[in-house]
Amino acid sequence: MTAADKTPALSASAYKNIPSVHFSPSLMEKLAILTDAAKYDVACTSSGVDRRGDGTGIGNTMSCGICHTFAADGRCVSLLKILFTNECIFNCSYCQNNCNSDIPRATFTPEEICTLTIEFYRRNYIEGLFLSSGIIISPNYTMDLIYQTLYRLRTVYRFQGYIHVKAIPGADPLLIEKTGYLADRMSINLELPTSDSLRKLAPCKSRNTILKPMRMIQNGITDNKQELTVYRKAPKFVPAGQSTQMIIGATPENDFQIMSVAEGLYRNFDLKRVFYSAFVNVNHNSGLPVLPGGPPLLREHRLYQADWLLRYYHFTVNELLSEDRPNFNIYLDPKCDWALRHLEYFPVEVQTADYKTLLRVPGIGAKSASRIVKARRGSRLDFPDLKKMGVVLKRALYFLTCSGRMMYPTKLDEDYICRNLLSDRTQIPQDLRESNYKQLSLFDDMSMIS
């Protein structure tokens, strides 16, 4: 099967007839409106696929991903993250583009998106395109517009950089499949962790319309892998995998529920990433919580830390949280917290412990663990050597021995270690450190959520 079979010739009619519902602003205004409308989508990674340029066009991709700049909120800007349009027939209450809100609306043309992408890309501003969209006219109509844009970018402009595209819930599977052969990563937002919350806040979406295309993309990727083993030149379907995102703090789910959903998605849907987005009440909708301390950033941070533990550190959600302890400790990161509750595994001997055991030591990451395993074949390691390899000794020293010795004489006692860890102010999250008022409001958030 070749790309040509799957991609019919570019039909110009599809995007000529876009109804201009409001006004037709200049490209600059459009870009401002449609960037602003896309900014609450968190996924902006350009990782997961290595592809060299073929010399006939523009672009390549690197599997480590490249962030080109960092916005005022400190988040990375890797892709040109825009909506095709912020017109929308849906009424999700958490979203600023819902059909009831009174905001300026705009719609790009595929040509405009191609020009912006190519001109930004050759100046090394961006790593590629992130294209999402409000639902204009119907899910199928919207998905087709997205497909036309990607088709143009890939074939007319011969763009070989990174493309992350949203699959529109409810769109025809065939359209999603065709688009998948042009994109590097596809995502469908789960939006909210439980179907109850989804019904309440996004009545036009349902678990079914979200999970069905997700399953379809998963199957597409598996089939494609088999196809690739037979025909090496077969076109690649979503080579960088699929991702999703959940909004955190808009609904009353606890961390245990959220992490269990994430774990399920990794296991059953082979997702590459699950993103967590701290809720920002943009619409001042009375049905949604008002968060006096700002968006729940610390909670989001803890969820990401735990997410990493699931993906790279061989932890399971049941080890980190339980029905009785459904939320993460706000003072300690999930790994430290786990270690303090399982002191029976410690201290670990650097010279002999296997890779997986080393991974569980607070202060040792995936890179430093593999460096240790390799370096100790050459000679005995001591604490200064560990420091050079990137081990964070101020956390690790309570849990490690080098040739049977600890770094300092310490007690293997939960309270003692906890007190010592927190006596170093830099180990306490900044939000909690800065003021008591904030600390109180954070506790309030937690109790309101759980």
Next chain:
Amino acid sequence: MYIFQCEDSIDGIFTGVYDAWASHYGHKHIQLSSDNSGNLMLFSEYIPVIPDSDKSRKVSRTMITRLGTDFYETICKCAMADSHCRKLTMDKANAIYQTIVMALALPEGAKVLEYLSEPCISCIFELCRQTANEGHHLLEFLRFYELKSGILFAQIHAKNDVLPILATHFTDRLPLENFIIYDASHQMAAVHTSSKDYLIVDASTLNLDLTKEYSSEEEGFRKLWCTFFDSIAIEARKNPKLQSQNIPKRFWDDTVELK
């Protein structure tokens, strides 16, 4: 002690390695130095090394055939590093020499790079990481602008000699463009012509006035980019500290959006 004093460049250091090896003074009695600050050690004989591309090529070839390309690339990155690193416990050229000597003495020589508790290896590790990190940062933060002639021009201020890393990346990425990457701190430039490989040239005589004449579209796309950059930030999550932690201030001047 015999100290071979070499120039701080790949060719200089590799020639030093060749001369030191060929001298037969015994590895224990030999050190290399790329430090030309004039601090001399007592009871040592200083031997100046004149960079020689033939000798350097021979050393490269030995490394590639006996220790593999990964080893060779690591050593090159290390040689390209800025040797004024505070964390360093050893001279750069000397660390390279000791590492090569150690690697050639072992059956699986390339594995020595993993033995991080050896002083010379930890020095190689640190320097290589320094170059690779800055190289990656500049892949991210380098900005091209289009000149009147249609050539893309970028200016960087690099601490380490990262031009080969950048030029290789952009040659693959923009094969049909003509571009120049100018490293103002080393006065060197990588020049790429459409569909050809790149060249690294001495740019000390570059006329910088010519690089200030932008094409007619350039200003428009810069403004569009700044609009995008301002709109993408979420006001409720504003965090300037995190921003400057992620994109260090020294890169700001050479970007478009943070200048």
